[in-house]
Amino acid sequence: MAVRILLVDDHPIVRQGLRTLLEGRQGWEVVGEASDGIEAVDKVELLQPDVVVIDITMPRMNGLEACRLIQQSSKVSGLEVLFVTQHDSPQMMRDALNAGARGYVVKSNAARDLLEAVEAVSQHRVFTALARGPQASC
Amino acid sequence: MLNESLSQSESDNPMLHVEDAVKLHILLADDHEIVRRGLCALLQRHDGWEVCGEATDGREAIEMAKRLKPDVVIVDIGMPHLNGLDTTRQLLELDPHFKVIVLTITDSDQVIREALDAGARGFVLKSDAARDLVSAVEALQSKRMFFTPRVNDLVLAGFLEKGHALSRNEPPNLPTLTAREREVTQLLAEGKSSKEVASLLNLSTKTVETHRSNIMRKLSLHSIRDLVVYAIKNNIIQIQMPPQIQRPPETTVA
Numbered sequence: 001m002a003v004r005i006l007l008v009d010d011h012p013i014v015r016q017g018l019r020t021l022l023e024g025r026q027g028w029e030v031v032g033e034a035s036d037g038i039e040a041v042d043k044v045e046l047l048q049p050d051v052v053v054i055d056i057t058m059p060r061m062n063g064l065e066a067c068r069l070i071q072q073s074s075k076v077s078g079l080e081v082l083f084v085t086q087h088d089s090p091q092m093m094r095d096a097l098n099a100g101a102r103g104y105v106v107k108s109n110a111a112r113d114l115l116e117a118v119e120a121v122s123q124h125r126v127f128t129a130l131a132r133g134p135q136a137s138c
Numbered sequence: 139m140l141n142e143s144l145s146q147s148e149s150d151n152p153m154l155h156v157e158d159a160v161k162l163h164i165l166l167a168d169d170h171e172i173v174r175r176g177l178c179a180l181l182q183r184h185d186g187w188e189v190c191g192e193a194t195d196g197r198e199a200i201e202m203a204k205r206l207k208p209d210v211v212i213v214d215i216g217m218p219h220l221n222g223l224d225t226t227r228q229l230l231e232l233d234p235h236f237k238v239i240v241l242t243i244t245d246s247d248q249v250i251r252e253a254l255d256a257g258a259r260g261f262v263l264k265s266d267a268a269r270d271l272v273s274a275v276e277a278l279q280s281k282r283m284f285f286t287p288r289v290n291d292l293v294l295a296g297f298l299e300k301g302h303a304l305s306r307n308e309p310p311n312l313p314t315l316t317a318r319e320r321e322v323t324q325l326l327a328e329g330k331s332s333k334e335v336a337s338l339l340n341l342s343t344k345t346v347e348t349h350r351s352n353i354m355r356k357l358s359l360h361s362i363r364d365l366v367v368y369a370i371k372n373n374i375i376q377i378q379m380p381p382q383i384q385r386p387p388e389t390t391v392a
Contacts, residue, residue, distance in 0.1 A: 012268035017176030111171035 037061025071100035165208035167199035196220025216376035327369035
């Protein structure tokens with residue numbers, strides 16, 4: 001299944017690592033990158049991705065705020081947001097889901113969880129994984 | 139990415155040996171796989187460079203460096219089990235010809251001084267790695283050093299102040315730990331028991347207990363909590379405090 005992905009993280013080297021991982025999957029395409037929440041909101045409207053893979057802690061506008069704005073935008077439909085973050089915290093995960101995200105993965109385990117998470121959220125299923133392990137649900 | 143060994147047919151091909159010999163071999167050590175993937179992708183794009191190995195902590199980096207003999211070793215400063223500064227010290231003790239670049243999230247004066255003291259020949263901020271790392275490796279390849287502008291300022295200030303390239307403004311105010319004691323300190327500060335430390339370092343539990351007593355006595359520490367504070371203050375372990383995220387006000391449903 002083809003999936004168009006927007007990557008959002010303030011560290012270029014992390015974006016490069018995520019891109020390498022995601023582009024290994026046939027049919028998946030990283031259509032753009034953004035380095036903060038404001039840029040992410042702009043690029044979502046411009047590129048109309050299927051999935052936004054986004055960090056929480058970023059300059060100018062954090063990922064939670066960007067997620068709320070993206071989800072409120074009437075121009076975007078069917079888009080899902082997946083957080084990839086260093087915050088290994090149930091509270092932060094709840095905040096992310098409350099902001100409208102469909103997935104939550106901890107950065108230190110991204111190599112283990114990211115592909116499964118993108119696959120799940122692109123099919124509109126919830127995928128959450130703190131450091132101890134993933135929990136996918138419909 | 140990992141190119142630790144050649145197959146029989148490859149090892150029989152003399153052209154491959156020639157090509158292999160002129161390549162610059164780079165060993166990467168960082169505990170985050172996503173960061174390693176990003177760094178690998180960045181470095182492999184450069185003609186003639188090859189990431190010959192990837193290590194997830196300092197101890198693994200030293201073992202791989204012994205085996206792979208890389209031209210350049212890139213070490214993250216905040217790795218588990220053995221941090222990047224102690225990894226650098228141990229690598230250079232093993233072979234002074236190793237060229238080490240330290241990757242760090244902070245360029246505080248103390249970290250810079252420790253990296254220089256440890257013998258690092260390059261110092262790159264992780265946030266600037268995409269911009270600076272290739273230049274840093276190129277510098278080391280040309281037998282030069284690479285530092286961020288802040289490091290250059292500090293080295294220059296030391297030169298002007300004291301008349302030599304690198305000086306310390308203040309004498310060390312704490313007794314010096316041996317390399318082994320620093321290793322034990324890091325592992326204890328990471329929350330490992332004496333038994334776990336013994337297993338990781340191939341020592342007896344009794345030897346680890348002796349190291350632990352010596353460390354506490356040398357540093358005048360009285361508890362593991364004191365040891366953790368010492369380890370953080372002296373960059374033996376690094377902690378990343380997640381910044382406070384402002385949450386929206388709770389909404390109530392009428």
